[in-house]
Amino acid sequence: MMSGNENILIMLYALGKSFNLSAPKKFDELRKNFDTEIKNSVAVKPSVFNFCVEAPKKFLVYNTLYNSMAKLTPEEFRKLNGEKFCGKDLRQKFLEAGFCVAATIDEHENYRLWRLESQKRREHLSVNITTTLKCNARCPYCYEHGVKHVDFDETKIDALINFIKRYKKDLPVKLNWFGGEPFLNPKIIDAVTKQLGEAGLEYESFAITNGSMITRQLIERKFKKWNLRGIQITLDGTAEQYAKRKAYVDGQRQVFKKILNRIEWLAEADIHVDIRLNIDRQNMKDILDLVYVLQARFDGNKNVVYYPAFVTGVKNKLSDAEKIAFVKEIFRALANPAKMSINDRLYSFPRSLPCMRNDPQSFSVDVYGRVYNCEHLVGRKEKALGTLKRLPEKINEARLNEPLREECTSCIFLPKCMSGCSSNMRTGDAACMIERYMIPAYMEFMCE
Ligand code: SF4
Ligand code: SF4
Incomplete structure (x- = not known):
């Protein structure tokens, strides 16, 4: 026991x-x-x-x-x-x-x-900053379809700094560079971090990126300045499948191979890399091949871990049982299940909120200086909570009071999920967080 x-x-x-x-x-x-x-x-x-x-x-x-x-x-x-x-x-x-x-x-x-x-006890202010809505990849599942591909409006930087000062209170600040592809516009990251430094505001930063724009120069010259601690990179399969799904528009070749090298450079620079394995019915076999590739390359590397994510908004969705069975397959393929951060899932503190959407200390900012409660909404004016200059306090308070959905009130996984992702639901998928699939899969795997 x-x-x-x-x-x-x-x-x-x-x-x-x-x-x-x-x-x-x-x-x-x-x-x-x-x-x-x-x-x-x-x-x-x-x-x-x-x-x-x-x-x-x-x-x-x-x-x-x-x-x-x-x-x-x-x-x-x-x-x-x-x-x-x-x-x-x-x-x-x-x-x-x-x-x-x-x-x-x-x-x-x-x-x-x-x-x-x-x-009542929030631990940090978290701000997702959309440096650009431009992207050099064309993933079929992208939730930013239909938004205009433009960069962050530089005239909004002062408002962004003031916003951070206003909401920070005495909390530490976590910034998350987000896009589009955030490293297509490093200029904004330079400008924001410079101003934060001049204002004496401490922060640490993270990025969600496809990894294609990362260079040794960027790692050595910028990432330290930006106090960049961790990066999330999505992989959809091995070389051929990856190239097909990402459909890069800037003529880059052999991107998959390059990304694996970049992950290695990041880990050498002591930057934590979370590899998100994007899974749907079409690429399941290839994802297992990818797990073997990653294992051969990163098994002993403590800075690199992977986690499964089921693509939403696609036809021919996987059922809950299929998702659990597939995650179990991944556990079987892995020499070391800890690479899937299963301990973090099993021993995490119970959630008091599902994600940023209900957290009054967490915001996503788009390229126009609008503020949202979910990173998947950036660029869609009608979904904004307000702007960097004006955010109605009542809207923010209301985020805390969203009632649980009926099916969640008696769900065993509530402490790990807290009603899940509403963005998944908008695409017609189950809201349930990945723990709903990873924990049963791991337990079944342990019983084999
Ligand atoms: S609703 Fe979903 S996509 Fe939006 S912030 Fe929460 S977990 Fe992320
Ligand atoms: S696992 Fe699914 S049913 Fe359970 S709390 Fe999360 S969203 Fe609700």
Whole structure:
């Protein structure tokens, strides 16, 4: 049995007793309350957040809220679910890991109260900056179809700096360079980071890029200046499939090979690289070939990891079962499953918000200086929350109060997903975040 996030469990018990979680010095008191409660709990019930996978002669149970995991015999599993008498010692272990909770605890309600508390404590200001809407690739699934391909309006830089100052308060700042292809317009990144430096504002930055514009010069001369810590690069398959899907318009050749080299340079410069594996029914076989290529090249490289992402808005969508089965195939192909950052998914802190769309400290800014709650909306005026100069406070507050969709209220994966991606839904796909597929796939893989 692996213990998970005990602090969450302790806080959930405390919320049932209306403890004030804002007073950190009280944590010892909360722990004492938890210890007493579980010691005295005779009437217990299985947690509503237990996700179970059955294999011959064993069950693997993972709790999505407390992050604990256990391999149980069929008999222990029946005891967990109250189908068989459970002795005091085993009951105590289940309670300590959160697989069982006191019968009086309403986990859904207490988790809701915990989210409200957590939302008061934001950790940083996060701003996605669209340096340009131009792109040198033509991915068929791009959500920016129909927007005008223009660069960031330089006259809006002062407003952007003031916006960051206004919303930063005493929080650290995280910038995310975004596009189009953000490195088609490095001039804007230079100008923004220079002004932030002159204003004495500390920040760190990240980028979402296709990787094709990265050069050694850019890494050596600029990335350090921009305090660039991490990069996300999408790959859609090996050389031929990649070239076909990206359809670069600037005549670059052998881009796939070049990108792999660039990933290596980035890792050497100690920049973390997340490779997003974009998957749909058309490229599944090739993605497995790609996993072998990446494994041969980056298996021992701690700065390079991969993660699966299912392309949305396509015809002939994959079902949930197909997605899980395919992610399991990837785990089988990998020599080291940690390369898919599975530990980060399993042991992540429960979400209090799904993503930036509900986070009042998180914004996307487009090339015209308009502000959005989702990076997929940039360039679409009618979807903007406001502008860098004028952002109605009420709109921003309202982001926190979006109700959960009905199917999410009782979902076991709620702590990992929190109602998912509304952009996926707009394209007619499931909103569920990738954890909904990665966790079952990994657990099934572990049971093989
Ligand atoms: S709604 Fe989806 S695309 Fe938009 S910010 Fe959230 S996760 Fe990202
Ligand atoms: S979007 Fe999907 S995985 Fe996420 S909470 Fe809702 S039903 Fe569960």
